[in-house]
Amino acid sequence: MTQILAQSAMAECWACDTQNDPAAYLCAACGKLLPSDSTDYFALFGLTHRLTLDVAALEKQFYRLSRKLHPDLYTRASKEKRQWSLEKSALLNDAYRALRDPIARTEYLLETEGIRLEEQSRDATDAARATGTDKQQVIPPDMLEEVFELNMQLEEVRMAAASNSQDPELMANLEVAEKNFTAQMEALQQQLESLWAAWDRALADNDAATKDAAKQAMVALLNRRSYIRNLVRDVRQALGKS
Amino acid sequence: MTQERVVGIDLGTTNSLVAFMQEDHPVVIPGEDGSNLVPSVVALAADGRMIVGNAARAHLIETPERAVYSVKRLMGRGVEDVQEELRFFPFHLAEDIAPGEVLRIRLGDREYTPPEISAYVLRQLKQNAERYFGPGSSVTKAVVTVPAYFNDAQRQATKDAGRMAGLDVLRLVNEPTAAALAYGLDKKKEGIVAVYDFGGGTFDISILKLQDGIFEVIATNGDTHLGGDDIDNLLMTIALDDIAGDLKLDLRHNGEAVQAIRKAVIEAKIALSSQPQATLDIHLPGGQQYRRTLTREQFEQLIAPVIARTAAPCRQAIQDAGITPAQIDEVVLVGGSTRIPRVRALVEEIFELPSRGKTPHTDLNPDEVVALGAAVQAKILAGGSAATEDMLLLDITPLSLGIEALGGVVARVIQRNSTIPASATEHFTTGVDGQTNVAIHVVQGEREMAKDCRSLARFDLKGIPPMTAGIPRIEVKFLIDANGILHVSAREQRSGKQAEIEVKPAYGLTDEQVETMILDSFDNAEEDFRQRQLVEARNEAETILTLVERAPSNPAWKLLAAEEHLRIARAKSDLEQVYKQEDYRAIRNAIEALDKATRHFAELQMETAVSFAIKGKTMRAADENMGKGPTAPHSIAPAEIET
Numbered sequence: 001m002t003q004i005l006a007q008s009a010m011a012e013c014w015a016c017d018t019q020n021d022p023a024a025y026l027c028a029a030c031g032k033l034l035p036s037d038s039t040d041y042f043a044l045f046g047l048t049h050r051l052t053l054d055v056a057a058l059e060k061q062f063y064r065l066s067r068k069l070h071p072d073l074y075t076r077a078s079k080e081k082r083q084w085s086l087e088k089s090a091l092l093n094d095a096y097r098a099l100r101d102p103i104a105r106t107e108y109l110l111e112t113e114g115i116r117l118e119e120q121s122r123d124a125t126d127a128a129r130a131t132g133t134d135k136q137q138v139i140p141p142d143m144l145e146e147v148f149e150l151n152m153q154l155e156e157v158r159m160a161a162a163s164n165s166q167d168p169e170l171m172a173n174l175e176v177a178e179k180n181f182t183a184q185m186e187a188l189q190q191q192l193e194s195l196w197a198a199w200d201r202a203l204a205d206n207d208a209a210t211k212d213a214a215k216q217a218m219v220a221l222l223n224r225r226s227y228i229r230n231l232v233r234d235v236r237q238a239l240g241k242s
Numbered sequence: 243m244t245q246e247r248v249v250g251i252d253l254g255t256t257n258s259l260v261a262f263m264q265e266d267h268p269v270v271i272p273g274e275d276g277s278n279l280v281p282s283v284v285a286l287a288a289d290g291r292m293i294v295g296n297a298a299r300a301h302l303i304e305t306p307e308r309a310v311y312s313v314k315r316l317m318g319r320g321v322e323d324v325q326e327e328l329r330f331f332p333f334h335l336a337e338d339i340a341p342g343e344v345l346r347i348r349l350g351d352r353e354y355t356p357p358e359i360s361a362y363v364l365r366q367l368k369q370n371a372e373r374y375f376g377p378g379s380s381v382t383k384a385v386v387t388v389p390a391y392f393n394d395a396q397r398q399a400t401k402d403a404g405r406m407a408g409l410d411v412l413r414l415v416n417e418p419t420a421a422a423l424a425y426g427l428d429k430k431k432e433g434i435v436a437v438y439d440f441g442g443g444t445f446d447i448s449i450l451k452l453q454d455g456i457f458e459v460i461a462t463n464g465d466t467h468l469g470g471d472d473i474d475n476l477l478m479t480i481a482l483d484d485i486a487g488d489l490k491l492d493l494r495h496n497g498e499a500v501q502a503i504r505k506a507v508i509e510a511k512i513a514l515s516s517q518p519q520a521t522l523d524i525h526l527p528g529g530q531q532y533r534r535t536l537t538r539e540q541f542e543q544l545i546a547p548v549i550a551r552t553a554a555p556c557r558q559a560i561q562d563a564g565i566t567p568a569q570i571d572e573v574v575l576v577g578g579s580t581r582i583p584r585v586r587a588l589v590e591e592i593f594e595l596p597s598r599g600k601t602p603h604t605d606l607n608p609d610e611v612v613a614l615g616a617a618v619q620a621k622i623l624a625g626g627s628a629a630t631e632d633m634l635l636l637d638i639t640p641l642s643l644g645i646e647a648l649g650g651v652v653a654r655v656i657q658r659n660s661t662i663p664a665s666a667t668e669h670f671t672t673g674v675d676g677q678t679n680v681a682i683h684v685v686q687g688e689r690e691m692a693k694d695c696r697s698l699a700r701f702d703l704k705g706i707p708p709m710t711a712g713i714p715r716i717e718v719k720f721l722i723d724a725n726g727i728l729h730v731s732a733r734e735q736r737s738g739k740q741a742e743i744e745v746k747p748a749y750g751l752t753d754e755q756v757e758t759m760i761l762d763s764f765d766n767a768e769e770d771f772r773q774r775q776l777v778e779a780r781n782e783a784e785t786i787l788t789l790v791e792r793a794p795s796n797p798a799w800k801l802l803a804a805e806e807h808l809r810i811a812r813a814k815s816d817l818e819q820v821y822k823q824e825d826y827r828a829i830r831n832a833i834e835a836l837d838k839a840t841r842h843f844a845e846l847q848m849e850t851a852v853s854f855a856i857k858g859k860t861m862r863a864a865d866e867n868m869g870k871g872p873t874a875p876h877s878i879a880p881a882e883i884e885t
């Protein structure tokens with residue numbers, strides 16, 4: 001009975017049929033990815049959930065894994081193996097795309113922690129559309145004044161555009177606003193990296209309270225970032241830049 | 243271990259080529275006529291055979307209603323997409339095509355879908371390769387190239403064409419990527435390479451990162467409605483307007499004249515790439531001559547707006563790649579239209595080449611480089627060789643994939659320029675209690691609203707267990723494979739039930755339809771021909787049998803010897819036996835035997851007929867009938883005159 005259990009727990013390599021330890025994610029014999037049910041992006045690259053990572057090393061590992069998994073290597077294999085290769089290489093590409101990008105990486109990590117930023121945002125969009133109102137984004141409290149002033153200016157630009165005139169002073173103000181918000185975006189990037197460091201330390205120390213605090217701070221930062229990004233978009237539109 | 247031969251095919255708008263890896267370098271396989279290029283022209287000959295390539299070109303002018311070219315422009319597209327095409331190309335579409343349906347092209351009195359027409363071109367290339375590899379060799383696997391900017395439906399249509407032609411398409415490779423493979427194979431290059439591919443009907447720009455044998459495409463853009471054909475159309479408009487104005491001759495609907503003008507403007511275009519001027523000299527119906535000299539300066543002014551349209555996709559691709567033009571190490575030119583000096587100048591400007599002391603790469607023949615690259619990829623898929631060792635191509639999807647959400651807005655699930663294979667998982671639920679179906683509309687494109695994007699398919703998720711609204715959780719997985727083709731699967735998570743998906747591909751053929759077209763296109767051409775020969779033979783047999791039946795009532799009959807009566811009776815009974823059977827050759831033989839047996843009777847009958855002074859018919863007419871050959875109805879024909 002124990003024997004049977006042990007046997008079935010072994011993971012058979014889909015490419016070379018070698019029996020592997022169920023915890024292994026690459027075959028000991030041929031180095032190919034094993035059919036584990038895990039779809040964790042970090043684990044795929046042999047990484048823990050640390051957010052600070054070496055993008056150049058990530059690329060090397062991406063190339064190395066691509067050489068093991070890409071469908072080009074399995075066109076002569078059985079249908080089942082071709083399907084495995086297709087699914088695993090899609091997973092690899094999806095993982096690499098998310099991990100190499102700082103924002104997508106952070107969002108992915110928060111998702112593995114049960115926080116779905118994108119879905120929240122999409123639900124809000126859908127709800128707004130369904131009720132015919134504008135999507136309500138919560139204005140970060142410290143930006144209230146700034147945003148109020150900007151909206152006034154954007155409204156003036158729209159009215160001016162409707163009467164085919166242009167106020168150079170207003171446009172100059174918007175240029176300043178664009179620079180200002182772009183600088184804020186860059187500053188957020190710096191802050192994000194220090195939150196990563198906090199998260200990584202808490203992860204190593206297995207410090208649940210600090211992990212939670214870092215997560216909440218990252219969620220707030222990403223929401224703020226997405227808010228400012230929309231402002232930049234509106235300003236650029238008003239300036240005729242996009 | 244012997245590797246199966248996998249060929250590389252460039253299925254082009256204007257010309258198509260087949261290539262393979264010989265030892266360590268790719269070579270183009272010539273056709274029987276010695277030419278590397280097979281014009282993508284298909285014509286239905288009078289005898290029902292399908293003619294492809296150079297041989298079919300003559301038909302474009304002689305029987306334009308039975309010939310078709312540039313069919314790549316119609317692949318995977320609907321009638322509402324091709325109105326622009328129809329203004330300039332003499333496509334004869336069937337009249338009853340509804341929006342969303344696969345197009346059908348009329349050749350003579352038959353109709354063919356664009357994949358079927360392409361399948362004839364592919365079959366020709368397959369045959370050229372088999373002939374080249376020697377007796378008994380069969381080519382069943384291929385890599386086929388497509389424009390990088392082709393959408394899902396266009397890719398699927400190309401794959402379907404391969405299947406109809408008896409080719410297992412192992413991979414669809416993007417044309418600019420294939421060119422990069424051919425280019426990189428030679429040089430073992432590292433760095434960032436841009437491929438500017440301006441062909442007959444499409445424009446693509448791809449930016450790749452070459453490193454340790456990995457060819458990683460980082461951005462692509464393009465226009466599937468932009469090519470050398472557009473330049474030809476401009477020149478043609480001028481010529482047709484001239485002719486309408488000066489000669490008061492409207493030739494726009496004269497297929498033969500339009501083809502003659504097209505041929506002349508293409509020659510002028512080619513000449514203007516190397517000469518300061520060229521003359522259009524066209525012989526028109528009615529004996530008039532049209533003549534116009536065009537300087538290169540005029541030509542360049544004229545085509546400037548067309549070639550300028552390639553700039554925006556280039557700039558977008560550079561931006562998407564997250565680089566500046568100065569970071570691009572090499573620019574490779576692909577496609578016949580890059581021979582135009584003005585096009586080269588534009589490329590130099592966009593990629594800031596002169597200021598960096600660089601020139602675009604043109605060392606590989608721009609007409610052949612895509613096929614050569616397809617051969618390299620074919621070799622990689624067949625198991626590789628020393629030359630392709632370590633080479634791996636990582637391509638991307640050119641267009642974002644999205645789902646139509648509330649209000650017709652697009653929710654993106656896979657962004658453009660994502661490395662493929664790529665996947666995304668989305669969750670759906672029901673909006674009404676007890677709802678068992680959920681409809682999903684999948685689109686491709688970059689616009690905000692679904693109606694402005696390309697409709698890929700409508701999926702109907704069926705068999706959802708009836709539950710309170712919002713409770714079912716249906717997980718739908720979208721997967722774009724290495725060919726850039728979408729696959730969808732779905733599962734209802736709460737019940738664990740695999741949801742049934744009904745796919746309605748837009749502008750696509752179902753598996754079953756493709757299956758029938760395999761038979762239709764290949765067995766049919768020959769089968770139809772055989773059928774017609776059989777029907778003709780039977781008709782002749784019936785005619786001659788009727789005549790022989792009546793023969794004894796003819797005065798000439800009595801003049802025959804008993805032996806001759808016997809021989810005729812025997813031949814008649816032989817023909818009666820075979821003429822209901824399927825073998826037209828047996829019927830022909832029996833007809834010939836009966837013809838021979840009755841020849842003396844026919845002669846005697848002629849003589850008696852003359853003395854009978856037949857009503858209405860002269861001897862001369864009877865003579866003509868006689869002279870037409872050995873078949874029985876003719877030799878016996880005078881009997882008809884009597885009745």
Ligand SMILES: [Zn+2]
Nearest residue numbers: 013016027030
């Ligand atoms: Zn293995």
